[in-house]
Amino acid sequence: MAAITQPSVAIIIINWNNFNDTQKCLNSLKKCDYPNFQSIVVDNDSQDGSGRKLEDEFKDFAYFIFSDSNRGFTGGNNLGLKYALDQGFEYVMELNNDTEVEPDFITKLIDSIVDKPEYGAAQPLIYFNTPNRHIVWNAGGNYIRPLGISQTKYKNVKDSRFIKASETDWITGCAFLIKSEVIKKTGLLKEFYFFGSFEDVDLSMRIRNLGYKLWFEPSAVIYHSVGGSSKSKTKGKEGYLNPKVHYLTQRNQMIFINHHTPTIFKPVAVLTQVIKLLAYSLYFLVLWRPIKLKMVWKGFKDGLFKTYHD
Template sequence: MDKVAVVIPNYNGYRYLETCFAALAKQTFTEFTTYFVDNGSQDESCAFLREHYPETKIIQLDDNYGFSRAVNEGIRRSKEPYVILLNNDTEVFPDFVERLYEGICKRKNAFACSAKLISYQERDKIDDAGNYYNMLGWAFARGKGKPVSEFETSDRIFAACAGAAIYRREFLEKTGLFDEEHFAYLEDTDIGYRARLLGYENWYEPSAKVYHVGSGTSGSRYNLFKIRYSSRNNIYLIYKNMPVLQILLNLPVFILGFSAKLVFFASKGYGKEYLAGIKNGFFICRKPENRAKKIRFEWKRLGTYFVIEWELFINVFRRFLERA
């Protein structure tokens, strides 16, 4: 059995596949199997792979079930002890798999290691160097738009960016897989948060490099789908992962953060969509199956709650410093 499963979710991403798979074919590390999970595409994605990359294991779903369901199908079908999740709109460097594998193996408590995602269009700029989450209720890509040269050091992060990251299967069995209620957006922050609550770590591995187009499936940076699902999932993420007392403690800051986002998106013409997403977020929190997913308060985790709360506070300043 190979050591690594590379799981690639896809929805009508045919135009990206030649670049993505040609780069995977040049890897220095060869002990991996590629699982391609197709979300009911209407294009030539699967036909292309059958013709040009027949060794790829193709999992075809009958509809578009979103990112979380797609990667979960790939994780379940694979058996390798490590799982790399990779977006279809990427071009990995030749040692990408090797560097991620080495990065997680040398950190015994690592739940995930996030790669260095570099902008495909501006190749001297970072697209994502790991995910942060802060007390304002904002999830953001670390380093976005900054020079690549500023992110050469490995570091702990709040969560890995699931667009290019490796996960330890042993720990996935403890945290559970990606929450399919998320459909798309913040699912990687959610699972990273769950891992942190269990005492695991998430790391940024700068030696594993990949070019990333960005919004390859959803389209533009700001669109109705992305704004609605991001705001919806943010409410759900907070409800699910934070004890009630922590939510109440941070409530004034959450209100400030969500209000600032509302003003921003209203200025872009998306105010109604942002509010609709928040409303839907409260609705899905009331669903019995989602209430059952809420992580219960445990006294033995008290120290972890304080560590995370401090990190959420510090990340407010990190957000504004990165914008400076």
């Protein structure tokens, strides 16, 4: 059942040298049954012409913003968020460009929190975008505060029938629907995260710190081609995943701990990361990934000692 009210929704998609995935995402959004939404494509200074090519194809469907530099996931989304808030959209959504959506997913998400003032944001059920599309990638997240660890619920589950709608600790940036009144209070994404991870957990924590709850809605469904924007198409000496992604992921983990783990728990959280990195080190040595090994430890050091600008 559709909500009695149909508030305006801005859906922000980042494109960076990835015409094919963004095209698929926009084509799936064109099939959505929700009557009051606008797609906003932020081209992050693509060097392959994909942004202009997408604009030529979808200019009657989406609004395009062209950045003069690659501002990363956080900076690119902030360009879209600022535009959406200036235009008065009542809800804003970050949506990865390597996703495809079910036609009713916006309606289901809006329905899930539109009449619940205690909830500030919501996310859909996300499956891996594989041929049979039945394996769960993300169904909300748990946060273990003393350890500074965020975990994904139900990852790689093949039978989602038992997964129920519920409150969740954090929401993935892959598909993050936020009430505009809430993000005006929290502020935008923290751009020092840039890309990799934890910008979504950080925003989730800031929303919760204001007293709002977060909702997971499994009747709203999308599909995610995981790693479409961070993996190389060809396997190199260091594997498919760019070593910089390992650096940013570990650095962002430590930034997140600095910002959100209570001082009394920080030694435990840091020790947990050291133990994890020792295991990673063994793995990278066995596979002989020396650059990745160096980058994860550099990320740990840079994040721990705050070699970034707040």
